[in-house]
Structure formats: C-alpha cells, structure tokens
Amino acid sequence: MRKVLLPSLIIIAASLLVMRIFFLQIIDDSFKLKSENNAIKVKYDYPERGYIYDRNGKLLVANQPSYDIMVIPREIKNLDTLEFCQLLNITKEDFIKKIEKAKVYSPRLPSVFLAQLNKAEFAAFQEKIRKFEGFYVQKRSLRDYEVDYGANIFGFITQVNERQIKKNPYYNSGDLIGRQGVEESYEEILRGIKGVKYIQKDKYNREIGSYKEGKYDTIAVQGEDINLSIDAELQKYGEQLMINKRGGIVAIEPKTGEILALVTAPSYDPGILVGRQRSKNYTLLYYDSIAKPLYDRGLLAEYPPGSPFKILTGLIGLQEGVIDEKTTFMCHHGFSYGRGRFMKCHGFGPHQLNNGIYNSCNTYFAQTYMLTINKYNNPGKAVDVWSDHVKSFGLGNFMGYDLPTGRRGNVPTSKTYKRIYPNGGWRSTTIVSNAIGQGEVLMTPIQLANMMATVANQGYYYTPHIIKKIEGKKIDEKYTTKHQTSIDKKYFPPVIQGLFDVYNYGTASSLRVDGINICGKTGTAENYAKIDGVRTKLKDHSIFVAFAPKENPKIAIAIMVENGGFGATIAGPIASLMIEQYLRKRITRTDLETRILNTSLKAQYAKLGGMEAGAGIESTPKDPKIEAKIKPVTTEPAPKKTTIDSTQQN
Template sequence: MRKLLLPSLIIIAASLLVIRIFYLQVINDTFKLKSENNAIKIKYDYPERGYIFDRNGKLLVSNQASYDIMVIPRELKNIDTLEFCHLLNITKETYIKNIEKAKIYSPRLPSVFLAQLNKSEFAAFQEKIRKFEGFYFQKRSLRDYDVNFGANIFGFITQVNERLIEKNPYYKSGDLIGRQGVEENYEEILRGIKGVKYIQKDKYNREIGSYKEGKYDTIAVQGEDINLTIDAEIQKYGEELMINKRGGIVAIEPKTGEILALITAPSYDPSILVGRQRSKNYTLLYRDSIAKPLYDRGLLAEYPPGSPFKILTGLIALQEGVIDETTTVMCHHGFSYARGRFMKCHGFGPHQLHNGIYNSCNAYFGTVYMRTINKYKSPPYAVDVWSQHVKSFGLGQFMGYDLPTGKRGKVPDSKTYKKMYPDWRWDSKTIVSNAIGQGEVLMTPIQLANMMAAVANEGYYYTPHIIKKIKGGVIDKKFTTKHVTTIDKKYFKPVISGLFDVYNLGTASSLRVEGIDICGKTGTAENFAKINGVRTKLEDHSIFVAFAPKDNPKIAIAVMVENGGFGSTIAGPIASLMIEKYLRHKITRTDLEKRTLERSLQDRYAKLGGLSEAVKMQLRIKDSLLKAKTTIPVVKKDTVKKIN
C-alpha cells in the first residue's frame, strides 16, 4: 500500500492540473478578456436605488436622473480646456486637478471627472461632447426626497473613497454608496447590482460593437424597495415641535419594537446633501461643533435619565422583596441618608409606591434603593444584582437595532465603583443618587423609550428596529425575538397605576388629553458644561417618558430636550401632543401645541457659544417648514413610477 501511495498522489495532482488548464484555456476565457483589456472599453449600467416608503406606504425617498462626466486620461486629445471649463462652469485649476486624480486611478480606465450633474447642467455639454475626445457621460440616478424631514433616518449618498474600493471589489472609482442611516445599513439591498458592458474597439480606438457578442455583459438589477416602521406624519410633527430646541425624541410601538419616530434636533433638509452642492453643505454641517446637526441625539446622546429612572428603582425593590405596595416612607422635603447628607425633594408627608411615583418623591425612592442594596451583606454583590435587573431592560449595552450608530449608555456595577473608590469602602449611601437617575447611570433616548415599551408590555420588549418590509426579502429574526426582563409581571401593574396618576394627580396633570389614558413620568436632569474652562451649572435637561393607551398600549415615547428645565414644561407637552397625533391624527390640545411651537430655547444655547452658520441655515429651513405647515405627499406605493 505504501508503494502505491506516492504514485497515486502524483497521478491525482497531475489530473487536477490538466483539468484546470483545460478549463482556463478552452472553457473559460476570462483571462483572455483581461489580456485584451487594452482593446476593450468597459461601461457600467447603474441601477436605480430602491425606493423608501413609510409604514403606511407613503413615499419618502425616490430617485431623479443625474449625469456623471467620465474621462479616460489616455484617450484625451486636443481638448479646448477653456471651452470645456466654460460649458461645465468649472475653473481650469479644477480641470487639471480632476485629470491628475483620474490618471492616478488609471490612465486607461474610465473614472468620474465631474459627478452628479442635473439635466439643465448637462444639457449644454451634451450638445458638444463629440468635440472632447476621451470624455463621455454615464446616466445614473440620485436621491429625490419627497419630504423635507427625516434626514437622520435616511442618511445620504456619497462617492466611495479609495480605502473602500480596496476593501470591496464591487465598488469602482466614482461609484455611490449609502452613508449613515437606512442608506448605509441597507446599502446592499437598496443599491441593486450594476450591469457591465464590454465594448470592442479597433486599432483607431473606435467602438466597433460588443465584445464576444455580449457574452460577458451583465444586466443591471434594480435595488429593492423597502418600507420603514416610521410613521411619516408624527415624524414630521415631532420635528416641527423641536424647532429652536435641541434634543431627541424616540417613539416605539411596544408590541413589536417598531420605531414610529426617530427625531434629532437640530436637523436639516435631506435634499441639501444631493447634487454638486452636497460636499459644500456637508462640510458646513460637519464643522458645526456647537449644535452638531449630523449628531443623532436620539441614538448617540447619553444623558442622566433623572426621575423616569425611579420606575426601575421601584420595580427592582418589589422584585427583591424589600418593599410592597403599602410600604410607607416619610418625606420632609427630602431625607437625610447619612451624617451631613440630605437629598432634597418637592414632596412632604407619607409616601407609598403609588403616590411616590406620581409625586416623584426623592425620599421614597432613595430609601427603597438603599434597602435594595442593603439587602445583601456585600455592597459590590448587591450592586451587581441591581445592575443585572437594570440591564434586562436593554440598558447599558448596544441594543442591536438596524441603524449604523449608537451608544451603550452606562449602568454601573461593582467594577465601576472599585475604580471610582479604590482606597475606601463604599456602600448604599455612597451611590444613592442612582435611585433618582442622577448617579452614574446614563441613557440614550432610544433606551428610555425601550424601557417604557418594556413597562407597557409588563415585562418584555422586542429589539427596536426601523425596517418593516423588504420587497423580495425577509426581516432579521432578531427583531421578532422576545426579550423578557428579570422583573415578574405582577409587579408592573402597581407601577403602571402610579404612572397613570402622574397625569391625573401628579406632575403631569396639566398635560392630560381628554379621552386618552396616558401613563407617564416627568424628569429633570442636572446639566453642567465647561464654559471658558469653568464647570458651569446650566439649565436642567427636560425629560418625559410615556405610553398610551394604558390598556393595550400602542405607543411608547421618550422626549429629551436639552436645557429645557422641568419635565412638565417642555418635554411633557411634546410627548402628549405626539401621542394624540399618532392615536387620533389630529390635535385637540391646541393650547399646548401653540405654546410648544412658539417656544424657543435659542437664548439658552447662545450661552454655549452662539449660533454657527450651519445652525442658522437649519433654522431657516425649519422656520420655513413651520410657516408653510406643509403636508406629507400621499403618494402610495402602487402609484409610483420608476425613472427612465
């Protein structure tokens, strides 16, 4: 057998080699195609990107015709650069720069000389293109926004860079790719597949027909249409309510985890990042380090959650058995929790879970938090138990939603405090500020909204997501997987009862909407910033979380307004208005609407360094949006026609 092994291996290897050579030389002549590349011109046929619709089938993003001027540097001959530059309204310096860039990419392959010309810009050049040998044009589509809101959701389209070209062979110089938002996350679905045509040239460099009768040509495959979970009506309304304010709003359908609205303010009209002015406008927005319009506050901004966190403090205390619904705590406008330490409160008198919630009593929740930690002999162990309960609501971690950006937030554990206090022993008194959301806890607006969805569902949630339907595709199973919290279902009902009376008897009683049972919680978070190197106390952040209706909830929402003050002043009205808009498609609390739309916080933001040019541009856009009170175009999916 050993004598046969070596000859057998040699025979097998030789056979495989012969088969491979036969395949390459007789069957597959791809390498011949490459060797003849000098006599072949490659043309790409770019497909139309998939259209984007909202949850109700309303058209949000479509396409418009555009033209790229292409160049093959080696084929340039006798170019009248002055006439050429005049036709395209560019300088000679730009001409030289773009030609040099094309040469670096490849002297013999086509690359984009000037991208994204509209019909009027292209018309004059088209008549005289025959005079400019080495140049030709290719038609493609650019995004056409049917709405002037939702920029942070959609993202934008831009040219690929060389690093991406090296990483992904699908993309060539001048190709477009989605960046940020849905365009980036669903790029492979929306972009389609570009077609390729190989054109044979003669020795005089003239096109003489398809290479090999089109044997290697491929047809472009159009991108798939998608439906988002977004409700266009409340997305637009929320952005109007946030004019002249900064912050984030996230609304979720509790039973599914579908994101109904994802708002960041200030924002911008998505159409300004289309066409030849895209780069200029993007630079303006990018350099705005004051208002940060490209920074999605709904997903990225981490804030102390303030009083809404008391909801979890109460639930965990119930689960750990350190209180029940009748446990009473005395409040004397606060409570003394250690020698010389006093936590202030607006309340007074005896508080139990129910009125502790609707009065937002610091003394009550500070006390029950300390009881939760003191239940165990070891504070590090106790805080880890508490931390796991909090994290079961999706906090302190990346949530796994289908948008390309996000932050973890922060849920402290024993390791956190070991780093903070390495030289002395800490206990429940040291970390009691966690009880009221002012300790080491940080949350993003989407995490706050998800927390309320879990409360509305009495102990479970689905991963928030923005995709509802993909034409010809399926939704990721992780978005239909239920996540169950560590809190037993029975403990949610008394907490929900307290949240319901926040609107009836408590801090949000002035925000009631007749006929809608809303459960909510106001919040105010302390806010500090460095101004001229000095840590300065600024106006508190305004926070509000809610869900409605109380029975069979259809919307959970979190509103965060920077420097907005009390939760019931700015954030609360916004939440009530958006809930009514979603459930009824109209507003009866016109007093709240008028006050909220007219309220500006720009004077407070000016203290942080004034208004940049980017912010001024956004304010002009948003003010025109508000004055126009434009309606959403009701373009249904079955009436949409693709561009030719």
C-alpha cells in the first residue's frame, strides 16, 4: 500500500496541475487581458464623478469635459517632433522629458503625456492625430465649481502617483483621485466605476474589432451624488465676514452633529485648482508662507480656548460637588494664589455661578478649579478625574469626523505634569491657569463648536460630520450614535442661564439680536511668541462661542480670530451675524455687519510679518492672478510656536 501511495500522490498532483494550466491557457483567457499583450488594446471609459450639493439641494460641484493626450512609447513611429511640439505649444526639451518619463512607467502601456486640454486645444490636436502614431486622446471629466467658496471643504482632484497606483490596483497612470476635503473622504463613492473595452489588433497594429465580441467589456458607472450638511449661504457669508482676517469659524447643528459651516481664513477660489494650470497654482498656494490658504484653521489650528473653557470648569465643579449655584467667591480685580502670584481679573465683588459666567470672572473659576483639584488630596488623581470629565466632551483627541485632516488639541493629565515636573512639587496653584482655558489646554475651533453643541444638548453630542445624504446609501452609523458626557443633565440649566445672561447683562450685551435668545461666551486669550529669541506680547486672540435659540438650539458656533483683540470686538459680532443669517436668512444687525465687513487686521499681520522677516522667513513670490483669487488677500505670517501667558481678560 505504501509503495502505491507516493506515486499516486505524484500522479494526482501532476494531473491537477495540467488541468489548471489547460484551463488558464485554453478555456479561461482572462489573464491575457492582464498582460502586456500587443494584440489587445485596452480602452477605458471614465465616468463622471458624483455631483456635490449642499443641505438644501444647491449644486456646489459639477463636472466639465477634459482631454488628456496619452502616449504608448513603443508605438511612436515617424513622428514630426517639431510640428507636434508647435501644435501643443511645448518645447522639444519638454517633449523628451515626458517621453522618458513614460518609458520609465512602461514602454508598452499608455500613460499621460499632456493632461487636461481644453476644448480648443483638443480640437486642434484631434484634426491631426492620425499623423501622430503612438498618441491618442483620453476623455475624462474635471470638476466644475458652481461657487467660489468652500475650497477647504471640497478639496480637489489630481493625478495619482506611483505610490497610489501600487497601493490600489484600481488606478492606472493618469487616473484622477480626490485629495483633501470630501473629495478624499468620499473618493470611492464619488469616483464611480471605470468602463473598459478590449480591442483586437492585427499584425499591422490596426484595430479589427472587439476582443471575444465584447465578452469582457464593461460599461462605466457614474459616481454617486452626495449632499453635504453645509448650508451654502451660511458658508459664503462666513467667508465674507472673515475677509482680511485670519482664523476659523465652525457651526454645528446640535441635535444631529451636522456641520453647517466650516470657514478658514484666508481661503481661495477652488476653481484655480482645475485645468492645466492646476499644478502651478497649487505650488503657489502651498509655498505661500504669508497667507497659508491651504491650512484649514477650523480643523488644524490649536489655540488656548480662553474663557469659553470656564463653562467646563463650572460644570465639573458642580458635578464634583465642590460648588453649587450659590457658592460665592470674592474678587478684587483678581486674586492671589501663593508665593506672590496674582491672577488678574476685570471683575470686582462677590461672584456666584451666574454672574461668574456673565462677568467672566477669573477669580470664581480659578477657585472652583483649585477646589476640584484639592478634593482628592492627590493632585495626580484629581487632574485625571478632571481630565476624564473634559474628554467626555470629545476634547483632547481626534473627533472622528469625516474629513481627512485634524488635530487632537490637548487636555493635560497627571502624566503631563510628571513629565513637566519630574521632581514633583506641583499642585493646584501650579496649574490653575487650566481653569480659564490657558495653561496646557489647547483646542481646535471644531472642538470648541462641538463643546457648545454638547452644552446646548445638556450633556450629549453626535460626532460632527459633513455628509448629510449619499444617493442610494446610508451614512456611517457612527454619525448617528449619541455620546453622553460624564456631567449629569441637572447641572446644565444654571450654566446655560449664565450663558444667556452674557447677552443680557454681561460681556456680549451689545451683541443682542432682537427676537433671538442667544447663549454665548466671550474669550480673549493672551498671545505671546518668541521672535528672534525674545518673548514678545502680540495682540490677543478674539474668541467667541454661542448657540441659539436657548429653548430649542438649532446652531452652535465657535469663532477664532487671530490677533483680533477682545472676544466681543470681532469674534462676538461674527457669531451674532452668523446665527441670525442661519435662523432668519436675513440680517437686522446691519450695524454689526458693516463694522465687521470694514474691519481689516492686515496691519496687525503686516507688523508680525515684519518681525518674522528679521528671523529670515520669507514668502514665496506670488502670481498676481493667483493672489487675486486668495480670499482674503493678506500679508499674514506663518504660524509661530507660541508661549501662552496664564492670564486673560474675558
């Protein structure tokens, strides 16, 4: 039996191998299509990308035809190079460089020789294409932007690189792929499915018909349309208000987590990243170290949140039982907290929770914070308890929204202070600046907006997201999953009343909008930077957070204006205007609107830019045509690493 077993196994294995080879070579010829077969030509039919609409059905992004000249180096014969270059308005050196690049990719497979011809260029080339063997035209579709705003939301499309081709076999040389914004996040939905045709060729390289009568051909499937949660008119208005300013605006619908507006300033016209000048224009934007229009400040810029963070300090104090609504602290334009240290404050007299919020009393919230830390007789444990409460609002980590870029922000823990103070000795007075949104606390504008949405909902939030509807599909369930904070619901109403009174009696009383009950909080974070090695005081950042209406909140918003001064000076009016625009679709506070539209911080940024010039940082020279498309045109500097003072005004 054993003598028969081994030969039998060999015979069976050999038979299976022969059968498999027979199947692959005789019956199944699909592998021929995947090889570089000279007798079969592959033609792709590229679908249109899905259209992009806003939440109300307004068309934002459509498509327009584009034509790429493709080349198969091995098939180039008898080419009049001079005529070819003159027709396409390129130099002979460019021609040689492009051909060599195509050969490196593959001498037998097609690759892009010249991308994105317009209709006139295509027509001129098409007339003489018969004279240029080895070249053909591939039709594609490019984006056609129906609006000149929202560039940071949309992203753009560009040609795939070698790394992307190796990573994903769907793509070939010359294919387009979404980068940044929703074009990247929803690439697989928007791109559709390529169609393919296999063409049989004879020995003279002439096309003689479909291979196998079209057995393997497929048709193109257009990409799915999507509706964003963005309100197009609100987005447009926000970008107008931020002209000649630097910062971000994020507005969220509290009950759903849908992002209503995502403004970064400066921004640019998305249309300049379409067509043959796309690469040149992108390079100019990328290397513009003054305006930095590609830097999304709403998602990436990490700032000390300032006084809006006092909202959390109060809520945590209530939850931990170290204060109640009647707890009173005396303020004498600030307070001393040991070893000659003094925290300044513009308040005076007794403060409880309500007037502590609407007067933005540093003393009240610093005392509350120290009671919270001192409660456990162990500052390390206490800081971790405090940190966990803060993180339950979605802070200190990536938020999980559906855009490809973002930052964590920072919520310190005991590990933070063990690293800063390796020999110990730190206590509540050492880290008290956390209480008022300074110290080691950092937040992005979208985190601030989500914090206010959570307060508006009295303790829960949905992960912020920019998708509202995908044609024929459901959105990811993580955007409809409720997240509950560690703060009991009963502690939110008194804090919300304090935020409402900010508009009635407090730091935003001049920003009221008749008929709309707005709850808000001003913030003014002191701003220091080391310039040429010297710690220099810069103009404060203007911060404002709000939601409205108080009774049934429909919008929560955060505004950060760099070097904008007091919170009620620039950020506050922008909040009132954005809220009224969204809720009423018209503006009654035209006095605020006129003031903000006429406010320019170019002088502030120019001053800081002059300081940077001394540090040897220069801006790339701008193309005037591109500069005119940057909104707003500013002379602002590249961001500096900032050392923050532990005090603020309101």
